[in-house]
Amino acid sequence: MRKEKISSAVIRRLPRYYRHLDDLYRGGTVRISSGALAKSMGLTASQIRQDLSCFGGFGQQGYGYNVERLRGEVADILGMNRAHTAVILGAGNLGRALIENFPFQSNGFRLAAAFDVDPSLVGGSLGGVPVYHIDELEGYLGGHKTSVGVLTVPAPAAVDMARRLAKCGVDGIWNFTNVELPQQEMEQVRIEDVHFADSLLTLSYMISEEQV
């Protein structure tokens, strides 16, 4: 289906396309032209047509794109309909924030289990998700095919936990620890980092620059 390797610049824009198309869809918009979408997203029409054409011709000359259809196509491209599963490691504040508030379901994931060491949490559940002791990780993953491990453990535990997830064969790690995981040790695992510090420092640069 796909012609060549899709550049990561394009891939990073896909979730934004999805988000905007979903908003339009929910708002009842039936069709949209690349020009109109570009304007509302702050991109160029050319870029949108170029990006989408990596995956196929979803539009129609003289008409534009059907919002519902395009939204669905982008969802498919992003793998949102593949019944991905996730487990989360670490049920501290951040872990709990994700467990209780992040809409895994509407992003195509089912959050199946949480792991922690806190005896007051283990055996219970959070937001409908059972909490197991971290020692049960291998046993659990052995029996439950899991796509992604979400890492919200304290920094010192991060690398070890990543290794254990990799050894159990997860496809990806969603890394919230401010630690660089050893990708070269786990070539087969895709790692996506959410580095809060990098983000804040970028903002710090931007606001500092203004005042030079």
Next chain:
Amino acid sequence: MRKEKISSAVIRRLPRYYRHLDDLYRGGTVRISSGALAKSMGLTASQIRQDLSCFGGFGQQGYGYNVERLRGEVADILGMNRAHTAVILGAGNLGRALIENFPFQSNGFRLAAAFDVDPSLVGGSLGGVPVYHIDELEGYLGGHKTSVGVLTVPAPAAVDMARRLAKCGVDGIWNFTNVELPQQEMEQVRIEDVHFADSLLTLSYMISEEQV
């Protein structure tokens, strides 16, 4: 000091440079060549020299870079020594995770106040940070020059809170809500988004692609 507009590709790499240099510094490394740093970061030596030369000549021929000095220079460039201040809006799980666990201080920020509507929190403090009622926001910001507002409120409140922060004259908004803020309404405010959903969907794409 700076010649021209620095490209955002370069800016996004600066925090990673800082992180690596800080690790090296803490580990006691005194000097490093662009080649060695490149290898450990998965970049090219050319790129590192090119990036750094945007800001000045920090190295020495035949020697490389002094780690402590370069770490300091990058920190300065990032604005880490400008005594930035921040307030956080929303002390739910995510807000609390940031208040209690995120090292604002070592990223050059002082987290001065939190705002929420929960009567059981207002008037108290979290992680040493006083919690005020959101109604007190304007009063507080009027009296306390604040660089950044951290947005960890529920999605429906996000845009309104962003407007209020902008009106009070913050320089930047660190946005954790899955909402696109109206940048065009607040040209003077720099917005840095941490879109969890975009990040997870990127990972979803990467692991799905493997299995085509």
Next chain:
DNA sequence: TAGATTGTTAATCGATTAACAATC
């Protein structure tokens, strides 16, 4: 000094934008 490594200029590569024939 000789070897190493920078900062910078030139060459290459890739991504974005523009243009336009195809066509709904």
Next chain:
DNA sequence: TAGATTGTTAATCGATTAACAATC
């Protein structure tokens, strides 16, 4: 049909890589 808008090819722009003289 005429107007609008796509998908795609070509042109431009920008970012990365390579090369090398300068020099510590």
